Amino acid sequence: MFRLTILIFLLSLATSISAQECVTCHEKVTPGAVADWKLSRHFSEEITCDDCHGDEHSSAADVQKVLTVTAETCSGCHPDRFDQFEAGKHALAWTVLKSMPTTHFKPMELIDGQKGCGGCHKIGLKSEEAVAEMKKNGSTFGHASCDSCHTRHTFSVAEAREPEACATCHMGFDHPQWEMYSTSKHGIRHALKRDGILPETASAPTCQDCHMPDGDHEVRTAWGFLAVRTNGLERYPGESDQWWADRVTILMALGVLDPDGKPTARLDLVRDAQVARLSAKEFDLERAKMIKACSKCHSENFAREEMAKGDSLIEQIDHLMAQAIREVAGL
Ligand code: HEC
Numbered sequence: 457m458f459r460l461t462i463l464i465f466l467l468s469l470a471t472s473i474s475a476q477e478c479v480t481c482h483e484k485v486t487p488g489a490v491a492d493w494k495l496s497r498h499f500s501e502e503i504t505c506d507d508c509h510g511d512e513h514s515s516a517a518d519v520q521k522v523l524t525v526t527a528e529t530c531s532g533c534h535p536d537r538f539d540q541f542e543a544g545k546h547a548l549a550w551t552v553l554k555s556m557p558t559t560h561f562k563p564m565e566l567i568d569g570q571k572g573c574g575g576c577h578k579i580g581l582k583s584e585e586a587v588a589e590m591k592k593n594g595s596t597f598g599h600a601s602c603d604s605c606h607t608r609h610t611f612s613v614a615e616a617r618e619p620e621a622c623a624t625c626h627m628g629f630d631h632p633q634w635e636m637y638s639t640s641k642h643g644i645r646h647a648l649k650r651d652g653i654l655p656e657t658a659s660a661p662t663c664q665d666c667h668m669p670d671g672d673h674e675v676r677t678a679w680g681f682l683a684v685r686t687n688g689l690e691r692y693p694g695e696s697d698q699w700w701a702d703r704v705t706i707l708m709a710l711g712v713l714d715p716d717g718k719p720t721a722r723l724d725l726v727r728d729a730q731v732a733r734l735s736a737k738e739f740d741l742e743r744a745k746m747i748k749a750c751s752k753c754h755s756e757n758f759a760r761e762e763m764a765k766g767d768s769l770i771e772q773i774d775h776l777m778a779q780a781i782r783e784v785a786g787l
């Protein structure tokens with residue numbers, strides 16, 4: 457028993473020395489990374505470099521032995537957050553990127569490197585095989601997903617709670633959520649709170665308050681990017697004949713339905729990558745979560761009315777779009 461205790465003691469000494477060795481050398485090699493780690497909760501919890509990167513590498517000569525960090529690395533210690541993340545839309549960001557036919561014509565740097573489309577879509581989870589394949593083709597970094605909002609090596613929860621954590625990706629022409637939010641009353645009040653003009657306790661929702669209530673890492677909206685909802689192959693309950701006809705036209709133009717209105721193989725893609733909400737239940741669940749989030753500050757009536765205006769805009773835009781498609785098809 458005594459010998460065993462000594463052995464365990466020596467073993468623990470051995471690992472703590474190697475963890476310390478990483479730090480000592482990296483204080484010279486990458487001082488910024490070590491300084492950030494020292495600011496992190498991981499440091500105070502004694503989570504060391506080797507917990508994420510492995511302990512195989514010990515010098516400039518064997519850098520290739522460093523383990524690739526993926527969301528799986530974090531999941532060992534943060535299983536709940538991983539499970540939530542995996543169930544949400546962010547986890548599918550890599551899948552949707554790869555399912556775009558044009559992706560394969562782009563330079564590797566813009567997809568598998570951390571630039572262009574890949575710079576944002578790397579938030580998505582990749583299969584082990586996909587990572588191995590990419591590493592064979594020369595990509596070493598950018599497979600961790602979880603460092604998208606709490607960046608390495610501070611891995612700060614305070615950083616992830618601020619709307620700027622989302623801004624690096626949710627901005628610009630395609631998805632200007634940052635521009636919309638930061639110039640809305642919600643965003644302005646949040647900014648004024650940080651400037652100390654409004655008191656800290658004044659209410660002002662962040663992206664996270666609405667999209668990650670209670671810190672839930674499973675993000676998904678009712679409409680989504682494509683703004684299509686159906687109930688199986690039928691219309692979402694309560695929608696008008698006109699709206700349903702317009703939507704069918706749009707789905708045909710997208711090749712999700714064939715000219716006879718029958719589903720094509722593309723529908724499977726849409727379903728697998730959750731690009732559209734294909735059951736009323738799925739849509740209603742997300743809508744209910746959102747109304748609940750608004751109701752922390754607004755009346756439910758107010759929230760429902762605002763949402764209904766958004767829905768109505770989509771209906772009117774679908775109509776314009778469908779008319780255009782019909783006219784072009786007619787030509
Ligand atoms: C004797 C010095 C030394 C020790 C000890 C050391 N490293 Fe390194 N490490 C390096 C050097 C040099 C590089 C390459 C840096 C560069 O390219 O600028 C590197 C690179 C890395 C990288 C980046 C990988 C890459 O492909 O660029 C990680 C992660 C890393 N080390 C983690 C660790 C961990 C974890 C330990 C302890 C188990 C450790 N290091 C121990 C010197 C060391």
Ligand code: HEC
Nearest residue numbers: 497498501503507529530532533602603606611612613614
């Ligand atoms: C070996 C276990 C371990 C691994 C691996 C690990 N963590 Fe942690 N992490 C902890 C512990 C312990 C805490 C402190 C308790 C808590 O907040 O859950 C923590 C805290 C955190 C926090 C809260 C920080 C704060 O400011 O309060 C974040 C965010 C975090 N980890 C993210 C990550 C991410 C991302 C990864 C993967 C890249 C990761 N962790 C890998 C153990 C680990």
Ligand code: HEC
Nearest residue numbers: 552553556572573576624625626631680681682729730731
């Ligand atoms: C600046 C970050 C960024 C870049 C660069 C970027 N995307 Fe995206 N992409 C996003 C965000 C954020 C969303 C989700 C937007 C939303 O729901 O409004 C998205 C959504 C998508 C979707 C729809 C996913 C769905 O299920 O609804 C596809 C497909 C897509 N992007 C492909 C691409 C391709 C291809 C490129 C490169 C030409 C690209 N993206 C470049 C951030 C980016």
Ligand code: HEC
Nearest residue numbers: 482486489490493504505508525596597598599600603608
């Ligand atoms: C909680 C997990 C975790 C811990 C602990 C951790 N790292 Fe990292 N490290 C990461 C992640 C995630 C990345 C990004 C990996 C990628 O993009 O492939 C990374 C990347 C790196 C890189 C290469 C990328 C760059 O930005 O240069 C170096 C060097 C590095 N870490 C050094 C260290 C050192 C030294 C320590 C200890 C002081 C450490 N790491 C501790 C998770 C961790």
Ligand code: HEC
Nearest residue numbers: 619622626633634637642661662663666677678679680681
């Ligand atoms: C006051 C609550 C609220 C805040 C704050 C908020 N959103 Fe939203 N967001 C919504 C609502 C409501 C929708 C539409 C949901 C639906 O489909 O019913 C939406 C839709 C979205 C969508 C998907 C639909 C689309 O436009 O393509 C994304 C992505 C998104 N928000 C990201 C963000 C980001 C990033 C921020 C912060 C910069 C943010 N949101 C701030 C409530 C909010």
Ligand code: HEC
Nearest residue numbers: 527530534537538541601602604605613616617664670671
């Ligand atoms: C879209 C941004 C985003 C991504 C991506 C993200 N997180 Fe978080 N994370 C947050 C936010 C926001 C919080 C703060 C939640 C709260 O207010 O309680 C948080 C909190 C945490 C915490 C702090 C302790 C806790 O449980 O509240 C841990 C640990 C954590 N995340 C782990 C992870 C892991 C592991 C991943 C990858 C599977 C991940 N996060 C990906 C935004 C993100």
Ligand code: HEC
Nearest residue numbers: 545548549552576579604622625663667675676677680681
């Ligand atoms: C590294 C880039 C990146 C960051 C950072 C990021 N996102 Fe995203 N987000 C994306 C991409 C890419 C998608 C599209 C994924 C898909 O649809 O498959 C997306 C999708 C979403 C969706 C789902 C929209 C839908 O179609 O229903 C929501 C909601 C969302 N993000 C909110 C946030 C919030 C809130 C934050 C900050 C806490 C954040 N994101 C941070 C890249 C990012």
Ligand code: HEC
Nearest residue numbers: 641642659660661665666746749750752753754759762763
């Ligand atoms: C954390 C509290 C909070 C949450 C959650 C919240 N809001 Fe607000 N909202 C406010 C405050 C405060 C204002 C500014 C009120 C004013 O302009 O007098 C505001 C303003 C607005 C406005 C501008 C019109 C007006 O009355 O001034 C709209 C529209 C709005 N909110 C809709 C929503 C919707 C929809 C949701 C849910 C998706 C939501 N809000 C969630 C606090 C919140």
